[in-house]
Amino acid sequence: MTATPANDRELVLTRLLDAPRSAVWRCWTEPGLMKQWFAPKPWTTPKVDVDVRPGGKANVTMADPEGNEYPNPGVYLEVIEEEKLAFTDAYSGDWEPVEGAPFMTVVLTFEDEDGKTRYTARARHWTKEKREEHEKMGFHEGWGICADQLEALARTL
Template sequence: MTNAAATDPNRDLVLTRLIDASPEAVYRCWTDPALLPKWFAPKPWSVPRATIDVRPGGASLVVMADENGTEYPNPGQYLEVVPNRKLVFTDAYTGDWVPSEKPFFTCILTFEPENGKTRYTAIARHWTVEDRENHEKMGFHEGWGLCAAQLEDVARGL
């Protein structure tokens, strides 16, 4: 696995939680398109649809919607897949190495076993310092924190 522990405070935002579920359950929540809508968007937002091809080069499209139903598509591509331990994806590509219009970040997720639970770490690695600052202002920590709590609820129920 790639060392994701070395972070750059100028470009990276990091969220870590100890989730009361197995790494396998947490990973499944990230890789099962039927489970993603149950936790991926901070309420009252929703995920009306998610299409994912979990393999290096595989596309993902997660569409979030605000409380008014306005949709926000999030296309991307998986770069690294280590079942039950790690996922790396980016919006720099939209699948099968087709470049996106404007890359914003790469996400490195790790799922490490810890005392019967999962040490869940999400690193949002941005292309520019400005992108990191904008993501932080958009509410990265609050939004991803809410989603991590929702993720835990779903994973615990599996």
């Protein structure tokens, strides 16, 4: 199954994960679990600070193999337990605008399907150019690797 982008500013990844929805949700909302799968290996996720509620902050730091860290601050927009998680990098916690132009809003959905989880990630960008930039950065490959890592971890829970 493929998901169609809503417009020319959206990138979409959908996967049928062989893991229960509750486990996939935990992997997206518990810092200790996020650290284990969030960045495509050989990258790592050394720091995860999340307050999973509408308006709550999220700061997930990825590190490249040389140890250079890349913090990703944001805020949760919508949280529906085990169904939907939406966040953006336009704001940090307490609705403080992030300096510079925002890059994207992510909408994740989690649905039961044949005993597995239909996981869909929609990366919505403010401009077509930002979407193209994200695609050239390796959105499909990187998010695909992370989805594989997410599934592997969720299956163990």
